[in-house]
Amino acid sequence: MAAVTTLVRELGAAIGARYVRAPSAEELEDGTRWTGLRGSADALIAPPDAETVAQAVRWCYEHDVPITVRGGGTGLSGGAVPDGGVVLSMERLNQVRSLEPEWWRCEVEAGVTTHQLQRRVREVGLSYPPDPGAGATSHIGGNLATNAGGPHAFGHGQTRAWVLGVEAVLAPGELVRIGGPTRKDVAGYDLTSLLVGSEGTLGVITAAWLRLVPPATAEQTVLGLFPGIRSAQEGIQGAFTCGAVPVALELLDGGTLQDAGATLPIEGAAIEWQSLPDPTSAVLLVANIEGDLVEATAARGDALIDAWQEAGAAWTAAPSAAAASTLGEWRAGVSGAVAARRGGKLSEDVAVPTDRVADLLAGSAAVARRHGLEHAAWGHAGDGNIHCTFLLDPSDPVRRDRADQAAEELFSLAISLGGTVSGEHGLGRLKTGHLGEQWGEAAVAAHRAIKEALDPKGLFGPGRKTD
Numbered sequence: 205m206a207a208v209t210t211l212v213r214e215l216g217a218a219i220g221a222r223y224v225r226a227p228s229a230e231e232l233e234d235g236t237r238w239t240g241l242r243g244s245a246d247a248l249i250a251p252p253d254a255e256t257v258a259q260a261v262r263w264c265y266e267h268d269v270p271i272t273v274r275g276g277g278t279g280l281s282g283g284a285v286p287d288g289g290v291v292l293s294m295e296r297l298n299q300v301r302s303l304e305p306e307w308w309r310c311e312v313e314a315g316v317t318t319h320q321l322q323r324r325v326r327e328v329g330l331s332y333p334p335d336p337g338a339g340a341t342s343h344i345g346g347n348l349a350t351n352a353g354g355p356h357a358f359g360h361g362q363t364r365a366w367v368l369g370v371e372a373v374l375a376p377g378e379l380v381r382i383g384g385p386t387r388k389d390v391a392g393y394d395l396t397s398l399l400v401g402s403e404g405t406l407g408v409i410t411a412a413w414l415r416l417v418p419p420a421t422a423e424q425t426v427l428g429l430f431p432g433i434r435s436a437q438e439g440i441q442g443a444f445t446c447g448a449v450p451v452a453l454e455l456l457d458g459g460t461l462q463d464a465g466a467t468l469p470i471e472g473a474a475i476e477w478q479s480l481p482d483p484t485s486a487v488l489l490v491a492n493i494e495g496d497l498v499e500a501t502a503a504r505g506d507a508l509i510d511a512w513q514e515a516g517a518a519w520t521a522a523p524s525a526a527a528a529s530t531l532g533e534w535r536a537g538v539s540g541a542v543a544a545r546r547g548g549k550l551s552e553d554v555a556v557p558t559d560r561v562a563d564l565l566a567g568s569a570a571v572a573r574r575h576g577l578e579h580a581a582w583g584h585a586g587d588g589n590i591h592c593t594f595l596l597d598p599s600d601p602v603r604r605d606r607a608d609q610a611a612e613e614l615f616s617l618a619i620s621l622g623g624t625v626s627g628e629h630g631l632g633r634l635k636t637g638h639l640g641e642q643w644g645e646a647a648v649a650a651h652r653a654i655k656e657a658l659d660p661k662g663l664f665g666p667g668r669k670t671d
């Protein structure tokens with residue numbers, strides 16, 4: 205591998221010196237930095253446009269240089285952490301190329317942040333619903349590359365549901381456009397879906413055409429506090445069957461409430477939770493219902509309250525829109541509140557069929573007990589996608605090791621329940637190697653064949669998203 209200065213100089217000569225430099229320490233890590241994962245790279249390229257991305261990929265492909273694509277660096281599986289070669293940063297591809305409210309669509313470059321796009325879209329009276337939790341920093345390209353979810357993925361779908369087409373650079377440096385403003389296109393294999401969720405291992409997404417919708421005009425937020433995980437499982441089913449059709453259905457278990465419950469911003473809720481016979485077994489479900497008519501939406505909320513009361517919810521409430529917004533902010537902070545208990549945590553993103561959420565919660569807590577670790581779980585119950593979490597002190601290597609072992613058992617548990625090791629963060633560098641456990645041999649071989657066909661030299665994100 206060429207020395208830093210050589211690669212920076214050679215790449216600079218090939219694509220423009222002002223677009224190539226040495227990476228900073230922050231550009232060698234991502235949202236997994238607390239695990240100690242640090243990468244290395246000989247150069248960082250930040251091209252100003254898609255054509256220069258193609259030029260850079262062509263040069264790297266000719267010279268056998270590995271490429272790690274970098275969006276906002278918020279990923280939680282180490283996918284943007286390089287292992288040699290170059291970091292290809294999308295930071296300069298930050299233009300909204302077109303925004304057509306009259307046709308509910310836009311074309312945006314990969315480096316536009318999720319919140320920037322949402323703001324622009326709101327200004328023209330529309331909505332882009334995907335809401336992964338780090339939207340201030342994450343890029344649209346990163347959202348596509350991880351097929352990001354978030355609370356509203358339950359009703360609105362993951363990022364893929366909003367993608368009409370992509371512009372991408374494929375090996376050995378070809379700029380392609382697949383799909384576009386057309387709302388339906390089944391002419392070829394679904395290459396758009398192949399690139400969405402490919403975590404930078406099949407090519408570089410440089411832009412995307414996205415679908416937009418008018419926002420809901422009425423909203424209702426309903427909370428149900430269940431005395432245990434089995435009654436909460438009934439509550440999850442009730443949300444599917446009672447006719448309320450929530451767009452988000454979030455879950456927070458007793459371990460999470462232990463750290464975040466005291467600040468629950470709904471009048472009386474903190475007291476109610478702490479007065480349960482066994483607060484550690486409690487489960488809080490929060491549902492967000494959207495609609496066009498205030499009365500009809502409120503009626504749907506009432507239907508959900510009835511269903512949850514029948515399932516044994518000890519307490520329910522349907523607060524105002526302002527209270528719902530405060531509740532959303534509180535929900536976003538629970539991960540930090542739980543981590544603060546011991547200074548750190550290993551939080552996973554397994555997903556199981558929605559009828560197995562209680563089994564996942566029980567099994568994950570049992571894994572934690574076996575390893576002498578404290579446990580908390582929260583997440584997207586409507587998608588069966590739960591952040592099962594083992595608490596640890598990052599400076600204690602013994603607990604760190606135990607948490608790693610616990611996570612391995614958690615993955616096996618999720619698979620045994622018919623689920624997946626990753627519902628939204630992807631395999632990246634940290635979880636790669638688990639596909640064989642989850643899929644049959646022939647399916648893994650097909651996965652490998654796709655990689656070999658699109659990236660024959662194996663230079664895009666080497667070692668990531670493999671079997």
Ligand SMILES: Cc1cc2nc3c(=O)[nH]c(=O)nc-3n(C[C@H](O)[C@H](O)[C@H](O)COP(=O)(O)OP(=O)(O)OC[C@H]3O[C@@H](n4cnc5c(N)ncnc54)[C@H](O)[C@@H]3O)c2cc1C
Nearest residue numbers: 275276277278279283337343345346347349352353404409
């Ligand atoms: C506080 C917090 C909350 C989060 N909440 C959620 C959540 O609710 N739901 C969820 O799904 N995720 C969540 N995440 C994870 C993360 O934010 C998302 O996965 C996000 O989509 C990553 O986008 P990014 O731009 O930061 O990508 P990066 O971290 O830069 O990269 C992620 C992966 O995508 C690849 N990549 C990035 N850009 C491109 C591109 N243009 N072309 C090809 N490949 C590319 C990278 O190589 C890497 O493999 C959260 C993260 C944090 C820190």
